[in-house]
Amino acid sequence: AFDVLVVGGGPAGAAAAIYAARKGIRTGVVAERFGGQVMDTMAIENFISVKYTEGPKLVASLEEHVKEYEVDVMNLQRVSALVPGENLHEVRLENGAALKAKTVIVATGARWREMNVPGEKEFRGKGVAYCPHCDGPLFKGKRVAVVGGGNSGVEAAIDLAGVVAHVTLLEFADTLRADAVLQKKLYSLPNVTVIKSAQTTEVTGTDKVNGLVYKDRVSGEMQRIELEGIFVQIGLLPNTDFLKGTVELSRFGEIVVDAKGQTSVPGVFAAGDCTTVPYKQIIIAMGEGAKASLSAFDHLIRSSAP
Ligand code: FAD
Numbered sequence: 001a002f003d004v005l006v007v008g009g010g011p012a013g014a015a016a017a018i019y020a021a022r023k024g025i026r027t028g029v030v031a032e033r034f035g036g037q038v039m040d041t042m043a044i045e046n047f048i049s050v051k052y053t054e055g056p057k058l059v060a061s062l063e064e065h066v067k068e069y070e071v072d073v074m075n076l077q078r079v080s081a082l083v084p085g086e087n088l089h090e091v092r093l094e095n096g097a098a099l100k101a102k103t104v105i106v107a108t109g110a111r112w113r114e115m116n117v118p119g120e121k122e123f124r125g126k127g128v129a130y131c132p133h134c135d136g137p138l139f140k141g142k143r144v145a146v147v148g149g150g151n152s153g154v155e156a157a158i159d160l161a162g163v164v165a166h167v168t169l170l171e172f173a174d175t176l177r178a179d180a181v182l183q184k185k186l187y188s189l190p191n192v193t194v195i196k197s198a199q200t201t202e203v204t205g206t207d208k209v210n211g212l213v214y215k216d217r218v219s220g221e222m223q224r225i226e227l228e229g230i231f232v233q234i235g236l237l238p239n240t241d242f243l244k245g246t247v248e249l250s251r252f253g254e255i256v257v258d259a260k261g262q263t264s265v266p267g268v269f270a271a272g273d274c275t276t277v278p279y280k281q282i283i284i285a286m287g288e289g290a291k292a293s294l295s296a297f298d299h300l301i302r303s304s305a306p
Contacts, residue, residue, distance in 0.1 A: 005101035010036025012272025015289030035059030119203030127209025261292030
């Protein structure tokens with residue numbers, strides 16, 4: 001059995017694995033795709049101490065660092081269930097195999113909900129963005145749209161308004177769902193336009209985004225906005241379906257963790273974008289992964305099992 005079995009091979013999982021292996025305990029990582037979301041990222045400019053890097057390059061360094069240690073990496077394996085036990089937990093894989101571990105660290109990350117309209121995939125990273133903290137400064141002085149009028153959309157619009165030339169916020173419904181205090185702030189900004197009852201139907205561009213088409217859901221007419229960037233803020237979906245009924249999840253499907261990364265099940269820890277910890281960022285996921293791993297080690301030295 002593993003002392004620590006990490007589920008997920010993104011920044012949180014890689015950090016957890018390195019911290020565990022450095023304690024000289026039996027460590028494994030099982031990941032559907034090593035690298036996680038970082039693999040899909042173009043430019044990274046906020047990984048502190050590294051001025052600029054690119055996703056696949058950072059993933060290669062993560063892999064190299066993990067491989068410095070005795071970590072059993074099982075890549076391209078999807079976990080289908082976690083069965084908690086008294087001393088040993090069982091992690092079941094989609095291929096039918098089962099792994100046993102004294103402690104489990106879940107670091108399965110999340111994915112942005114997509115609009116699923118023509119042009120969105122094609123222009124991803126070429127004007128279509130999902131993270132204002134990551135990509136906002138790339139649009140300095142340019143025109144952008146934010147799709148989604150919930151808290152994250154309105155927060156993104158307020159944030160971006162301080163960086164870009166103009167923000168158009170598009171909401172599908174006829175009202176914004178964000179908190180009143182955020183809406184008040186939004187409407188006070190001179191360079192923000194809010195369009196409600198707007199269904200985004202297409203992202204247009206040549207080599208980069210040059211516009212967005214939406215349907216006015218009241219008149220039925222199609223409208224076009226010229227812009228350079230589109231931030232999609234219609235939800236972040238944690239990869240936690242396989243945990244339903246096993247560990248406590250928030251109403252958004254995030255794993256509920258305490259300050260040590262402990263979940264509702266003793267010996268099961270979680271870290272990164274799949275948890276209730278706010279602000280989904282690489283540097284935060286790594287810190288949380290390290291923390292969950294130290295907590296798992298603490299759990300091991302306190303439990304009776306040798
Ligand atoms: P993830 O990176 O999502 O990794 C999850 C891991 O779990 C993967 O290995 C995945 O395959 C695996 N997994 C999931 N489900 C299962 C399962 N059932 N069984 C087995 N394995 C599973 N952050 C920044 O700080 N700066 C940026 O510039 C930046 N740009 C971004 C750009 C894009 C396009 C995207 C999508 C995100 C960006 N982010 C950025 C956010 C950042 O990538 C995430 O916050 C970070 O990757 C979270 O790390 P994580 O380890 O928690 O999860």
